[in-house]
Structure formats: C-alpha cells, structure tokens
Amino acid sequence: MLVFDGLLALLILGLAWRATSSRDLFESIVVFIALGLMIALAWVRLSAPDAALAEAAIGSGLAGALLLATWSRIEPQTDDRVRAFSWSWALVFSGLAVGLLLAFAQIPADGQGMMDEVQAHIPQAGVAHPVTAVLLNFRAWDTALELAVLAWAWFAQQALNRDHTPRYQALDGEVLQTFAKWLTPLVLLVGAYLLWRGATEPGGAFQAGAVLAAGLVIYSLAYQHPWRAGRLNDWVWRLSWVGGFWLFVMIGLVGLAMGVGFMGYPPAQAGGLILLIEICATLSIAFLLAAMFSGHRDTETLASKSNKES
Amino acid sequence: MAEAMGLILNGLSLLLIGLGLAFFMAGTLGVLRFSTPLNRLHAVTKADNLGLGLVVAGLILQAGSWALVFKYLIIWALVLLSAAAVSHLIGQRAYQQTRQTESGETP
Amino acid sequence: MSWFYQAAALVLLVSMLLSLFRVARGPSYADRMLAAQLIGTSGVALLLLLAAAFEQSALRDVALVFALLAAVSGIAFTRVAKSVKE
C-alpha cells in the first residue's frame, strides 16, 4: 500500500496547489471537490473513518454545492494577471513544512495519546464507540461550543447578505424533481442509520447532520426555493438552528445542579441523554448547513414576495 | 469440495472485479480522448454503471452475510440513480452549450 | 484476496488521477463537472475495495455517504451555473 499512499499524498498536494493557483474560479471549485474526495480517502488510510465520513459529506458534497452557489452569485471573473511567484513566501512555507516533518518524526510513534484513559472510562460513558464517547461525554463542552460556532457562522452569514438565494437556472423535464423525490427517503434513512451507528461505530451527529443537510439541499435545488419548513412558524424554524446547542448545555447545567459537574451526566442516564442530544444536534446541524446553502427569508419578506407574484 | 467452491468463487471475483476495473479505465480513457462533451458523457456513464456494478458483483461473491449483500446492492443502486440523474442534467447543459456554439453565439 | 483488492484500489487511484486531467483541461464547465463525477464513482468503488481488503466495515459507510452525496455538487452545478459557456 506504500505506492497507494504515496500516490494519494502526491495527488492531495497537487490538487491543493491547483485549487489555489488556478486562474479559473470554476476549475478551482471542481478541483476542490476532487480534493475533498482525496482527503476523505486519506482519512480512511489514517484509520480515522469518523473524519472520513465527515469529510466525504461536508468537504466534497456540501462544500462543493456551497461554493458553486456562491460562484453563481458573484461576477464572472477570470484572473488574467499571472500571479507573481513569491520566493519569500515559498521559503517561509517550505521552512514550516520541513520543521513540521522533523517535529512529527520526533514525536513518539507508538504514542497512544489518551486512548488508554478513554478505553478505561468507556464503561461509564454510556456509548461504546470511543470517538462518540469523547465528543459527547468526556469533552462535551468542546462539542457544544462547536455547535455554537456553526450557529454563529450562519448568523454571521445572515448579517452579511440578507435575502440572498442562489440563482436557479431552468431545466427541461422532471428528472430532477423525480430524483429528489426518490432520494429524500433514502437520505433520511442513511442519516438515521449513521446517527444510530454512532453509538458503537464511526458515525454520529455531525455526519448524520451533514447527510440530512445534503438531502435538504437537493430538495431546494429541485424545487427552486430555499428549503423552509413548509407552513411551520418562522420561529420554530429559527429555533432549530440553536436547539441542539441549547439542549446540550441545558443538560450540562442539570449535571451541574445534580453535582456531577457542568457538562456532566448522571452515569445511569448517560446513554439516553447522549442519544437525545445527538438527535437534536443532528437536526440543528442539518438545518444550519442547509440554510447556509439556500439562504433564509423571513416569513414577512416571503409573504410580500408571493403577493407581488400573484 | 468446499475448497474447490472457494477457489471458483475467488476466481469469479477476480474476473468480475478485473472486468469492472477495465470499464473504469475505459471510461477514464474515453473522458480523456473523446472529442465532444456529449461523447465524453457517454464514456462516464459506462464506468459509473458497469464498472461499479461489476466490482460490486465481485465483492458480493465474497460477502459473508446477506446484510452485506444488501448494503452492496443499496450502494450500487444509489450510484446508478444519482449517476443517471446527474448525467442527464449535465447532458442538458452540455447540449445547450453545443447548440450555442453551433449557432455561433458569444457569451 | 487482500493483495488483489489492494492492487485494484491502486488501479482505481491511477484512473482517478487520469480523470483529473479532464478537470484541469475542461474546456467546458460540463466537462470538468462530469470528470469530477467519474472521480466520485471511482472513489465509491475504491472504498468498497479497501473495506474488503482490510475488513473494515466502517469504510462501507463512507462509501455509502460518497454515493449519496456524489450527486449534490453535480446537481448544484446544473442548477446554479450562471452560464453554460466559458
């Protein structure tokens, strides 16, 4: 497999170089999508299937769609200027790369990190998969804050460009709509499956959320409008963005009140609580990611728009 | 007897996967060598459907459980479905483009 | 069989590498996109082979996600691309 790994590493480097140096924005995007696939393969080779799952879902699937949607909004541009190749920056970065290589070569190769600790505490964690145990229990505060980061990224995006939705192009035939109809149940199924697997195997809220978000994105692409919760109240819609985070920290506060510490669970209920948190986190992640793609419009602006159209 | 069966299965797997790889390679070469976008699209679909299908068939022969067989089939079906839809859609775009080029419009 | 799966995976990686030339060369948006599509499908096959080679069933889930999401960027392309022409 040495040849395989070497080729993969070279491919990743080459693609990364091409993605940043290409003068055609569209080419950069497509190269970036391919890069996401290769990085997912690299995670596989590094025996980190959890990361591979997340990278496959977000890196090549959703990020590609997001970049394309952004590309459709900005002015067509091809950078005609030939980039000056800066020797000084090349020197800085290659210095960093060499330093890193040397540094990682020095780090003990048989280092298990905290794996022994983690394995020793798995029986009290409520879940059997070590990655899920770390993310949802041992270091739950990190994960809760990451949910906040995702929510705030969306709030930031909303603050910057209100009412921006992708510019949809017309297509002939019903192929896309039919496809979306078939795919949606499958996506739901796979999302639920990944969530369920997360307790014992690689998978979990982030991966499931990303898959569900991809389903929502396909839906909004097929039906040409930002995915909204149908006739659901706008308020409920907004609540879904932060619901995962707040449920998480509320349970954490209950832990504080019960004496197991902030962000802790009573050991007997850990499994059930983690499942509850994961379900809500999955929904939050899915709606946030989908909202980042298709934009969001208040009920009022939507209503005024449909009035105008009719 | 069981050993012979195993050998035959292994041989069949090798054959099927090898054929699948051949289709992938052919598809790739087609994408590289064919002259118009629509032709290239044609090449891609062969690789998608047949290449993956044959690889999956080869793997199914080695699968230990029905659940695994089911999973392989699901994956293949998913790729078939999305490849069909996406190639059709990309085809529409490519076709529009070809027409535009023929009628000599400028962007 | 493991050696064979590994060799097959390597062949697929080479074929993915070749498809990248089409991504780089274009000339049309559709060309680049469909080459990416081919890379995605090859990735699915590659992951299934690796899963069999190393008996890691988790990789099949990765392949499943690949298969499910390979369509997203392709569809996004056909839906939001502002102009078909370069």
Place this chain on the structure above:
Amino acid sequence: MSWMLPALVLWPLLAATLGVLHQKHARHWGLVGALGTAVLGVAVMGLETSSWTLGGWALPLGIGWRLDQLAQWMLLIGAIVGLFVSVYAWLDHTLPRAFWWLWLGAWGAMNALFLSADVFNIYVTLELLGISAVALVAISNKAGATQAAMRYLLVSLLGSMLFLLGVALLYGEYASLDMVYLAQQMQSGPVMFLALAAMTVGLMAKTALFPLHAWLPLAHGRAHAAVSAILSALVIKASFYLLIRLWLEVFAPLDLSLAFWFWALLGSLAVLWGATQALVTPSLKQLVAWSTVAQVGYLAIGLALMIDAQAQFSWAWGLVGLILAHALAKSAMFLAVGNIQQRAGHDNLQQLGYVLRTERKTLFAFGLAGVSLAGLPISAGFLAKWWLLELSFDHQAWWLFGVLILGSLMTAGYVLRVLNLALTNQAQTQSLQAIPAGREWLVLILASLAIVSGLSAQSLWGG
C-alpha cells in the same frame, strides 16, 4: 463550581440567541445580555480561585477550567469595557441588529476562553471569537468593509490554524491538553520550540503585533465605533492573554534566553512604527487605530521583561495593569471618535476643528484617554508605564528606557495633534448630525475611569 462560571458564557449566548429568534427586539435583548454579563464579570472577582474539570471527568480526560487572578482580572476588564460599549451601542441607532448577537457571541467566547485551561478547548473558543469578530467588522456598510473583513478573516484563520498546529504537537508529545499539566511536564526540545513558534506567530497575527499588524488599521477604518472599541480593547487582548499564558506558564520551563530580545525588539519597533503612522495619518479613526498598534508594542515589551524576570509572578500584575489601562483608554478613545465622526459625518482630521470645539465633553474625554495612553501621572497608564520603566531599569536595558520615553512623547504628540485642532479657528463648514447626549457622558465616564483606576490600581501589584 459556582453557577456563575457557566453563566458567564451562557448568559451572553442566551441573550444573543433570543435576539436572533426575536429580531425586532434584538437591541433590548442585547442590553439585557450585556448588563447580566457585566454584573457576572464583576461578581466573579469575589469568587475563590480554583480549578475544576468539566463533566466530572478527571484530568487528563476532561476539560479543565480554572479561575485564577489573571483570569479574574481579564473577565473584569471585559465586563467593564463591555458594559460601556454595550450601553453606547444601545444608544447608537445606526448599528444593525446583527451587531448584538455577534457582539454577545464574541463576549461569551472570550469569557469561555479566559476560563479554559485546556489548549484544544481554547482553540474552539478562538474559532467562535474569530467568526464573531470578523462578522462585526463586516456588518459596516462603508465601502471596503467586506475586503477589510476578508483580510481579517484570513489572518484570523491562519492564526487559529497555527495555534492548532501547536496544540497537535503538544498533544503528540505529552498526551495531554491541560495547560497546568503541560507546564509541569514541559521539557526543552526542538519539537516544543516549533510548537511555541507556531502558536506565537498565530497569536501575534491575531493580536496585531508588529509586523503582523497590517489588517488592524484596515479593519478599524471601516468598522463602527463600537466595533472598533471591542476589537482594540478586548478581542486582541484575548489573544495577548494567551501569549502570556504560553510564555509565562506553559512553555516557561524551556530555555528562553533569546526571548527577551525577540519581544523587546518587536515591541519597540511596534511602538515606534505605530506612533509614527499615527502622527501622519490624515484620518482620526486611523490615528486611533495606529495608536493601538503602538500600544500593543508596550504589551510585548512588558512580556519581554517578564520572561527575563524569570516569572516572579507578583510582577505579572504590571502586565494586567497595562492591559487594563489600554483597554479603558482605547475604548474611550474609539467611542469618542465615534461621537465626533457621527456628528461630523466624516473623520477627516483637517476638517474636524469646528466639531471638536463644539463637542466639549467628548473632546475632554479624548484628552483624558490620551493622558492615560501617554502615561502621564496619576492615570492607570502612568502606573503601567512606570512599571515598565522600573523593570527595564532593573534589567539595565537602557535602550528600552529610551524607546519607552520616546514612545510616550510620540503618544502625547498624536493626542495633541487632535487637541490642537480644537484650538484652531476653523469655521463651520457643514451641518452637524445630532447624537444622543447620553453617549457623550458615557465616553466621559469611561475616560475618567482610565484615570481614576490609576489611583486604586496600586493594589494590583501589592503597592
């Protein structure tokens, strides 16, 4: 653990969330969130200092939190400045609603950062802080705001990435993420120097320390006054706080004999370069922004002297004094500039004479803040800078002495540059916009605090 600690993080985030849900009243939710967070930040001064692990998992498994005096002071500084900026922003109707949830998000992230003793957790808080801060710059509708924010985003991301790289190296070497534990285990070696270098460069970029400061004047030129105050007084202090933690605690066992020269030289260059730019720039806002670049230089010099002092920890309070003095003076200054700019409709120094003359309270506040920045007696800035002089005297670093004096003179120079304008006899050239009177008083009180805190701040280093 007191319920106040989680509340310090969760209260602002809760208010921000309610603002998002209930956008029509985002302003009011914002004020509620800010008042609560400020009260909590002050109240924390009364808590016992201690450390905890979250979720009841013992180290190294769980995430460590700690409240020591340094963290308490940083929380307090955040509370005071945050309170004033929030009330000011509440009175500023030109701010978009999004300001509130972004600002409260940044505040919550900073509080989480000050409480955390876990390097990876700190990275996560840096992400939340960075994303909110960048968006705060970008919400301005001035031309070029997006570009400035984009630049800030890249700097911020690069900084976080380098920090994460250091975290990875630390974890690879010691299989732990807890700062206290890492400090105990730390052993000299090339890997640790690389980790320190990567994290330092990343945090320097976020702190806008010379020569990685270029994004800061750019961002300030476009941002709202309240946003500038937050950015200069608080956000860059959060990353400087991490530099203190890394150099004086985590990596302190390393042989850092050259570190004094590194920090002292960079700091001196920052002081001189920033002040020079402030003396020549044509716009008022840029002047204050360049002054931040210069004042960050003082922080770096303070760090240099502390590293050389082999961390006699009681001396570290001088650093807190520097941070406090600068946070108060600089936020007062930016808010004053906001008043003037909004009144005049521009911030072109040459045409501000008339406005400055009519805005007496604001001008006085600007002057007071300038007194503290330049380090004139009885102000908080005086004490902090006296501490620097004393320490460089101790180290017999005479050239630093010169830099410090020259820097103070230049600071006085650019402050006088503004005050001077008020004395010119410029006639009114355009009509003035009305601004709420409360904002003038607010700025005045904040600037007075920058002076008055000097009277009581001796307690900081046990004087």
